[in-house]
Amino acid sequence: MRPALMHFIESIGPVLGIVAFVGLATLAFLLFQQARDLRRLREWAGRAPERAQEAAEAVQAVAEASRADGEVGDADSDQTEAGETEAPPGRLGAAWARLTGAVVPRLAQLERRLPVDGRYILAVAVIAVIAAGALTGGFGVFGDDDGKRHRRGGDQQKPSVAVLNGTGVPGLAALVDEQVVKAAGYKTGTIDNAGSSFANTVAMFAPGNEAEAKRLARAIEPKLGDTPTQAMTTDVRDIAGGAPLALGLGLDDSRFGSG
Helix, strand or coil: CHHHHHHHHHHHHHHHHHHHHHHHHHHHHHHHHHHHHHHHHHHHHHCHHHHHHHHHHHHHHHHHHHHHHHHHHHHHHHHHHCCCCCCCHHHHHHHHHHHHHHHHHHHHHHHHCCCCCHHHHHHHHHHHHHHHHHHHHHHCCCCCHHHHHHHCCCHHHCCEEEEEECCCCCCHHHHHHHHHHCCCCCEEEEEEECCCCCCCCEEEECCCCHHHHHHHHHHHHHHHCCCCEEECCHHHHHHHCCCCEEEEECHHHCCCCCC
């Protein structure tokens, strides 16, 4: 139960980092949108007289266009009666002018109604790409196998372990080192007697290596059972010869390998 909980705690950090970034990006998006809406509201309030004049001009232009269409229609009828079948070339140009005059203002209004300026969208996309690169490289969330080995304490990153015999059984430290410590992928450190007896086998650590000691305890659990961890005493540190971890063999494992 405890190893699974520790693994969950170690793996949740990168996920929380991604969630925090998404939250900040969303907040920035909303702030940009609010600023744009406020600017548009000020512009809209300040252009009220201009809008009224534009509306009057538009009505006048539509009326003039209608009169022009009526005159052109009459001319067409006269020409048809006279036997002419070709439409005057100016009629197509007038229709195109009316079409562009109706479409272009609407496109401009649509651009103004966009919730966020296109430059802001581009900036958010660039930030997202940079953050994705930082998360994949820094946290190793989507990294290669080497990154996974580094996060999980893989074989290349495992420290040396001093195996200290606290049982009085001759050769037990060398046997455990060969069949347990090395088999778990750890480097061989000092192999010696502990100088005192241990009631139970314990994984000891130098300052700053408590997490590594817990990993060692989990690695040797299939062969030595549940192993507690504790800080090295001064005597153990002297015997360990500078190794960051030490495995003190206790009386509970004195019969290891005898069966």
